[in-house]
Amino acid sequence: MNKSILKEKIISIFSSLSEQSIDSILTHATYLNCAKGDKLISEGKQHHYFYLLLEGSVKSYYQKESKEICVWFAFDNEIISTIKTFVGESSNETIEFLEDSNLIRFKIEPIKELAQKDISIGHWINTILTEHAIFLETKLHGLQFMTSSERYNALINIAPEILQKVSLTDIASYLGVSRETLSRIRAKQ
Amino acid sequence: MNKSILKEKIISIFSSLSEQSIDSILTHATYLNCAKGDKLISEGKQHHYFYLLLEGSVKSYYQKESKEICVWFAFDNEIISTIKTFVGESSNETIEFLEDSNLIRFKIEPIKELAQKDISIGHWINTILTEHAIFLETKLHGLQFMTSSERYNALINIAPEILQKVSLTDIASYLGVSRETLSRIRAKQ
DNA sequence: GATTTCACTTGACAAATGTCACAAAGCTAT
DNA sequence: ATAGCTTTGTGACATTTGTCAAGTGAAATC
Secondary structure, X not given: OOHHHHHHHHHHHOOOOOHHXXXXXXXXXXXXXXXXXXXXXOOOOOOOEEEEEEEOOEEEEEEEOOXXXXXXXXXXXXXXXXXXXXXXXXXXXXXXXXXXXXXXXXXXXXXXXXXXXXXXXXXXXXXXXXXXXXXXXXXXXXXXXXXXXXXXXXXXXXXXXXXXXXXXXXXXHHHOOOHHHHHHHHHOO | XXXXXXXXXXHHHOOOOOHHHHHHHHOOEEEEEEOOOOEXXXXXXOOOEEEXXXXXXXXEEEEEOOEEEEXXXXXXXXXXXXXXXXXXXXXXXXXXXXXXXXXXXXXXXHHHHHHHHOXXXXXXXXXXXXXXXXXXXXXHHHHHHOOHHXXXXXXHHHOOOHXXXXXXXXXXXXXXXXXXXXXXXXXXX
């Protein structure tokens, strides 16, 4: 994919940014292809990039003994990062591809420096952080407020495509129930 | 409390900001006293301010039928807001004082406008958002990863003062267990 | 086409937690 | 001090969910 097609796509996704700001961001961007099963960010490690997932899907999970507990999933045109690596600490999540994917990699530090000069980039990062916080609050609310079957129904209402892309095992851990319990929830409907 | 003492205090808390930035923020600030039981922000309503809690304590909770489910607590020198009201939507949390408290109220919109001009204020808001997101992730991780007694022990290790200021009923809902279960967890130790 | 592998389902049982009811202890105001 | 209210603790029981084990079905591999 050449730079100009990339730029088209980025302009449409980062609609809040001026073309000039996008140009300065693209200076620190690289196009990438990754295969199903590849790990993008690993638990316990620092990581100096964040990503825009152009096409494909990933899951983010914690490791608990031999089990994985999914925290979130991302699909086409979503920003991928972890807060911890974004502030320079080591990640507590692993991010893994659910299918062959292509994405754009951005180096965090230079973009943060840009944000110190270009206020629209600062504002853009702000928006991403805010949206992430709202996502986390909504998820927390669901875990404390709703029964597991309510959470399941809410999920497939909001993001039905998840059933096509994500295994029921991963969805169960995302919902905070065992694989078997999710199976029974689905059987009752 | 007069303006100069206030300013001293704010300088020590907002250490990342220059004195000039603090001055411009203080233009939109008011000193406030509130009594135990008062509600600062109500579920379902918009709210145009955020706060710095100077002395005192608050709880933030969702209402579920007749029960309250606590989301977070705040004590001396902490910033108080809800993400939803910060982006102009109506709150899904209620914030209520656990004791007589004094605080500083900041009008959100003018401060956001300041952040568009003063990059250090933008960066400061950014830091608050990031810390909040890390708090939420940690809480989520605890809910999906730890048993209730592990969560209880983690809480009183990190914030032992919470036992003095917050009722066990509220702590139980914060931990995601019933009042009775928390009582039994405590009895076993 | 047979075999292996993987994802999912189902059953049986145990463990954790919620719910309801009531008792005990601590506060508040008179 | 006492009455009344709120908070916390405890017992009995029901419900939910997890765990272990076995079974099914579909896709992948040979």
